[in-house]
Amino acid sequence: MKKLIVLLISFSTVVLNAQTETNPVIWKTSIEKISETEYDLIFKATILSQWHLYSQYNPEDASLPLTISPADEHPEFTLIGKARESKTYKEYSDTWEKEELFFKDTATIIQRIQLTDPAISVVKLNISGQVCKKVCIQVNEDFTFSLDGKAIRDIPVSISEKSAKLSNQLKLDLKNTQLLKEEANTTSKDGLLNLFVLGFLGGLLALLTPCVFPMIPLTVSFFTKQSKNKAKGISNAILYGFFITLIYILLSLPFHFLENIDPQILNTISTNVWLNIFFFAILVFFAFSFFGYYEIALPGSWGDKMDSAAGIGGIIGIFFMAITLAIVSFSCTGPILGSLLAGSLTSDGGAMQLSAGMTGFGLALALPFGLFALFPGWLHSLPKSGGWLNTIKVVLGFLELVFAFKFLSNADLVVHWGLLKREVFIGIWIVLFIGLALYLFKKITFPHDSPDKKVSFSRISFGLLVISFIVYLIPGTFKNPAWELNLLSGFPPPQFYSIYQQKSECPLGLNCYKDFDEGLAEAKRTNKPILLDFTGWACVNCRRMEENVWSDPAIYNSINSAYILISLYVDDRKELPKNEQFDFLRNNGTLKKIKTIGDKWATFQAVNFQTASQPYYVLLSPDLEILAPPKQYTNKNDYYNWLQKGIRK
Structure with a gap:
């Protein structure tokens, strides 16, 4: 060697x-x-x-x-x-x-x-x-x-006259630059809390499935009646609930291990078109298991082994009882967990959001065991098992299909297939919810449904709610909808990804300029202030600001009537014309090649505003005076008040 x-x-x-x-x-x-x-x-x-x-x-x-x-x-x-x-x-x-x-x-x-x-x-x-x-x-x-080890002789870096001219054109003679040093306050929803709540709701739904619901009174009665005293029974039931929560948290740990190997791995795979197609296929598979066409179950030997281990007694026995519940209920909880896994890994939080969701799911699943042990009289108020449990499974199956098409839509947007334009996507949702309504009114049935044709009050009520939602969705398929689907912001494809011709390629149909010099010339001609919007095609928070903040009527009207909007996409990979490509000489003597539109505007942002964050909003007067501290991701009230500062000046 x-x-x-x-x-x-x-x-x-x-x-x-x-x-x-x-x-x-x-x-x-x-x-x-x-x-x-x-x-x-x-x-x-x-x-x-x-x-x-x-x-x-x-x-x-x-x-x-x-x-x-x-x-x-x-x-x-x-x-x-x-x-x-x-x-x-x-x-x-x-x-x-x-x-x-x-x-x-x-x-x-x-x-x-x-x-x-x-x-x-x-x-x-x-x-x-x-x-x-x-x-x-x-x-x-x-x-x-x-x-x-020899000394390096520095060779002075030089650029052509053309590059020098184009480089100078990027630099602005800004006034009032001290405002750039003030913090651009940001606010946002707590993503971890959102996933915890979604996981908790998923756990509550799992409680109402045929695999879990009948286990509640049996397990609580076991602990309260088999223990030597009431206090011991209550503590064992609470410990059982704790172990259920712990088991679901532990299921998320392998994903943290992957993230520690490479913290980008989850985000990398989550943006992969084929992974989104896989999630679409797996959710469709889960949906048909909920419809009753087949069962998804872990190997029976696993449950038998865990059940045997549960007989050990004590804390270890209770732990294995919790594992047994997780295994035998998998045919009902698996599809819900699969949806939670897919949603977490294709969001921005990766393993941490998955852990938050799993914690919420486990806590919801464990909660009744502790509560009914503390208050055993409540057990008498539980409804009896019956056909309603299968109804819940079928409803969940329809919801699985609804979410499945979201993942197929992600893949379609990434590769620009043009298969699931906004109106087509909403149309598919309408068809699925019509199917759900027909099921609730017993016009269609599935394998495990009872032959009874009588429709209960609860099914009629929920069916009417589904019909109301269908009515809410229908305008989303029109060229000029009667109302926007703000409740669904982020689920359907963006509004410009449409089967209809759009009046502009700017957010919300606003008039905007995608070249700074053109926008500045218009601002000087109309004597209006500039809303400079540093954005990106792949910028998630940029889309959220446009759909949830700019869509507010007061904000929309302010931008549309009082400002010249200039939107510069710093990640645009479209090449500049050859005569507009150049070498930019940085202050440290190094070169940056400006080949794409994104290269140009990212450098423009860094040179003039010393930042590379998006979204990043600046208010400018036509003579390039900064009118207020820059703004980033924020809420409606803050953004509206910020816009007014530019108008008042």
């Missing part, structure tokens, strides 16, 4: 920029030789206090993660895997509704490379990303490494 000689080359390169609030990260670099063709390129960052530099594993649709790539177009080396990182910290972001992964104070990043040409002596790497405190500043720097 050959021994590799590890040689540490002691030189280091110090980035000479002073560390300030506008330059919160300074870097030192060094090299460690691993073999004749492999080297570790080491980056050590010193981060200004209270600033966060985001890891390369930070989730998507959040603060920008670090990316490491060759700085040259045709490098004579390859990167070996992702870089190793020093200690990172996790913190839940209310703005992005997910856990973010970042460095604070210091960071060490080690990227291994392999030479494809052993004769080269100099390599260049680029690091890009984001560092944030109250505002975010883009990180984008090139580093040059000498592999043989």
